[in-house]
Amino acid sequence: MSGTERVRSETQAAKRERVLHAAMALFYERGYSATTLDDVAARLGVTKPFIYTYFRGKADLLAALCQPTIALSLQAVAQAAAEPGPPTERLRRAMVDFTRVVLSRQANIAIFFREEKHLEPAALDEINALRKRFDQVLSALLAEGVAAGAFEIADPSLAALAIGGMVSWAYTWYRPNGRMDLETMCGRMAELALNLAGVRLRAAA
Amino acid sequence: MSGTERVRSETQAAKRERVLHAAMALFYERGYSATTLDDVAARLGVTKPFIYTYFRGKADLLAALCQPTIALSLQAVAQAAAEPGPPTERLRRAMVDFTRVVLSRQANIAIFFREEKHLEPAALDEINALRKRFDQVLSALLAEGVAAGAFEIADPSLAALAIGGMVSWAYTWYRPNGRMDLETMCGRMAELALNLAGVRLRAAA
DNA sequence: CCTACCGATCGGTAGG
DNA sequence: CCTACCGATCGGTAGG
Numbered sequence: 083m084s085g086t087e088r089v090r091s092e093t094q095a096a097k098r099e100r101v102l103h104a105a106m107a108l109f110y111e112r113g114y115s116a117t118t119l120d121d122v123a124a125r126l127g128v129t130k131p132f133i134y135t136y137f138r139g140k141a142d143l144l145a146a147l148c149q150p151t152i153a154l155s156l157q158a159v160a161q162a163a164a165e166p167g168p169p170t171e172r173l174r175r176a177m178v179d180f181t182r183v184v185l186s187r188q189a190n191i192a193i194f195f196r197e198e199k200h201l202e203p204a205a206l207d208e209i210n211a212l213r214k215r216f217d218q219v220l221s222a223l224l225a226e227g228v229a230a231g232a233f234e235i236a237d238p239s240l241a242a243l244a245i246g247g248m249v250s251w252a253y254t255w256y257r258p259n260g261r262m263d264l265e266t267m268c269g270r271m272a273e274l275a276l277n278l279a280g281v282r283l284r285a286a287a
Numbered sequence: 288m289s290g291t292e293r294v295r296s297e298t299q300a301a302k303r304e305r306v307l308h309a310a311m312a313l314f315y316e317r318g319y320s321a322t323t324l325d326d327v328a329a330r331l332g333v334t335k336p337f338i339y340t341y342f343r344g345k346a347d348l349l350a351a352l353c354q355p356t357i358a359l360s361l362q363a364v365a366q367a368a369a370e371p372g373p374p375t376e377r378l379r380r381a382m383v384d385f386t387r388v389v390l391s392r393q394a395n396i397a398i399f400f401r402e403e404k405h406l407e408p409a410a411l412d413e414i415n416a417l418r419k420r421f422d423q424v425l426s427a428l429l430a431e432g433v434a435a436g437a438f439e440i441a442d443p444s445l446a447a448l449a450i451g452g453m454v455s456w457a458y459t460w461y462r463p464n465g466r467m468d469l470e471t472m473c474g475r476m477a478e479l480a481l482n483l484a485g486v487r488l489r490a491a492a
Numbered sequence: 493c494c495t496a497c498c499g500a501t502c503g504g505t506a507g508g
Numbered sequence: 509c510c511t512a513c514c515g516a517t518c519g520g521t522a523g524g
Contacts, residue, residue, distance in 0.1 A: 090384040118506070130508080130511055140507070195459075196401050199318035203469030234482075237475065240467075244479045247456025248449045254400075255448050262445075270442065274449045278483045323518065334498055343518065484517080 098136040100126055107145045110189035114144060114197040142195055145205035150281075151190040152209050154183045156216045163219050169227030170281055176223065177272035181249050185264050191253040217242050224279060234280030245275045303341045310348045315394035319349060319402040349402055350410035356395035357414050360386045361421045368424050371388055374432030375486055381428065382477035386454050389461075390469050398459040405450030422447050429484060452478045 104125040108117040119140055123130045137143045162176035184191055198206065221242035227233035235241045249271055258265065309330040313322040324345055328335045342348045367381035387398055403411065426447035432438035440446045454476055461472065 115506095116404065119508085120506095131511095132509060134508075137509080146372055158330070196404070236478070240475060241479065243456070243460050243485070244453045244476070246457070248453040248483070250455055251448070251452025254452070259374065270445055273441070274446065274483060277485055278453070280482055324520085325518085335519085337497065339520075340496070 084257050094136075101133055102146055103138055106147050106193065108191050109144070109147065109193045109197065114140075114193070114200050125203070127174070141192045141200060141202050144193070145201055145209075147190050147203065148197075148201065149212075150195040151183065151187045151192065152212045152216075154187070155180055156212050156219070158183050159216060160225075163223040168231050169223065170276065172254070173223055173233075173279060173281075174226060174272045174276060177245070177249065178268045181252065181271040182264065183267040184249055184252050185258075185267060188253050188256060188258075191250065195250075195253070215245065220246060227279065232281065240251055243280060245278055248274065248278065259263040299341075306338055306341055306349055307348070311352050311394050311398065314349070314398045314402065315351065319345075319405050341488060346407050346410070347407060348414070349398070350406055350414075352395050353399040353402075353406065354410065354417075356392045357399065357417045357421075358390065359392070360385055361417050361424070363388050364421060364428075365424050368428040374428065374435050374437045375399055375481065378428055378438075378479060378484060378486075379477045380434060381425070382450070382454065382480040384455065385475045386473040386476040387469065389454055389457050390463075393458050393461060395462075396455065400455075400458070423452065425451060432484065437486065446484060450483055453479065453483065 101122065105117070105122050108125065112121075119130045119133055120145075123132055126132070131282055133143070135148065158179035159176045162172050162179055165175065185227055194209070201209070217239070221239045224233060224235055224238040224241050224245075228235050228238060252267075252271065257263070262270070295355070306327065310322070310327045313326055313330065317326075324335045324338055327348075328338055331337070338348070342351065348387070363384035364381045367377050367384055370377055370380065399414070426444045429438060429440055429443040429446050429450075433440050433443060457472075457476065461467070467475070
């Protein structure tokens with residue numbers, strides 16, 4: 083309708099974003115396999131070949147939905163880890179920011195973990211390299227905190243996987259408009275991550 | 288060959304299990320959509336109609352792979368929660384047993400979370416009821432521990448989701464024949480869960 | 493006569 | 509950017 087008419091006047095980048103948004107919604111609701119490119123086109127009021135102007139194919143759309151979100155997850159943790167300040171506050175900040183990425187991009191996170199097998203090998207390799215760095219950065223921050231006496235962790239690598247999983251998993255249960263707003267949830271998940279890291283004292287920053 | 292010949296002499300239940308095992312391996316490696324029933328049959332040295340003797344169709348196979356594993360997860364936590372003894376030891380036991388289900392049935396867990404969208408609505412409803420009970424049982428155990436002064440948890444429902452996620456997530460990274468054997472890993476994950484629950488003292492049982 | 497299968501094929505739909 | 513269409517494939521089922 084009005085959305086359809088506006089598509090023509092938008093910039094190339096905005097049109098591309100429109101396609102991505104429609105694909106995100108459909109892949110999230112119905113799954114990748116059950117969504118046809120005709121479905122995506124129909125939601126935009128265009129036909130299938132329109133999509134091929136911006137993407138090489140269905141799997142390219144999938145990669146464009148997944149890769150930037152995983153990159154943002156890494157960025158959130160890497161930036162917080164590189165800040166000055168005590169390990170406890172850097173970990174808290176890292177977890178608040180990481181949780182915000184997961185919850186604000188819930189559909190993208192869900193799509194990645196569900197549809198990983200449908201990514202082209204090159205795209206999956208690129209994403210897995212980001213995930214590996216995520217675990218390394220988080221693990222290094224935890225080890226630093228142990229060395230500083232701030233955390234009690236027997237195995238920082240394992241704890242990094244545990245913390246990453248605890249937060250990532252929120253894509254399966256978080257409901258926007260639920261009983262807790264997004265920022266409150268970010269703070270709560272960060273607190274739980276600090277517990278997991280064995281932070282004994284909850285001193286304010 | 289020898290496998291093929293043996294299929295004839297096996298009992299119905301054993302044949303059904305053979306089909307499930309082949310489907311599990313292929314769904315796990317290639318994904319549900321990329322696996323054809325011909326692929327499953329080929330791995331068993333039979334043809335596709337053989338599968339229809341034991342299952343109503345492809346989605347029925349999927350449900351048979353997922354449902355029992357989720358049921359075992361619930362059972363592990365429910366049994367440990369119902370035992371006598373202090374909350375801390377019941378939680379530890381619940382987490383050791385739950386982690387063992389996740390790691391020993393890693394493929395099934397992965398398949399469920401990836402392919403949820405391909406389950407028939409009735410099968411998904413049944414599984415989601417089990418998952419809901421899982422969260423309720425774990426949440427109740429955490430609340431009991433808080434009441435007994437054993438745990439420090441601001442929000443038992445949220446902590447249950449966090450703990451469940453931390454352990455479930457292990458399906459994404461655990462490698463059998465890795466640096467830690469399965470039982471050691473179960474103990475480690477249980478320790479991390481106790482940390483998450485804010486257990487302050489690590490008194491022996 | 494049945495159980496347990498196979499060879500062949502159909503309707504329907506996907507990506508491109 | 510659409511209409512029209514293909515090459516290929518798949519789940520499910522009939523007859524024997």
